[in-house]
Amino acid sequence: MLHSFRSHNEVFGGAFLSSEGAGCYSDVYYDRAMKLHTDWSVGLSDILGNVMAHELGHLLLGSNSHSSAGIMRAHWRGEDLRSLSWGNLWFTNEQADHMREKLLAAVPERSIQMAASMRAAF
């Protein structure tokens, strides 16, 4: 099942999720990001980065992960594009916590201990 991401009636990407909401592949549509960049004078790298983050959000949060505000809003509006260009389009705290928990659950304990020891060394 493809969960697509839209803004101003354009689809910019999609995440491929199973009926259980699991997945590991997504697409980002460069040509449509370029058109948004041209039409709205928003940085192309800002658009691509935020669309990629949105699609990764779907892969980590599962189905029905759109929210009424922030980077996981289903349709970005003008105000979202301004926030995007200022680097202020975020996941909610709840979404960030959920993604963090899912990633930590997928990492073997040994890797977490190694990362902690490397962090302590610096």
Ligand SMILES: [Zn+2]
């Ligand atoms: Zn979406």
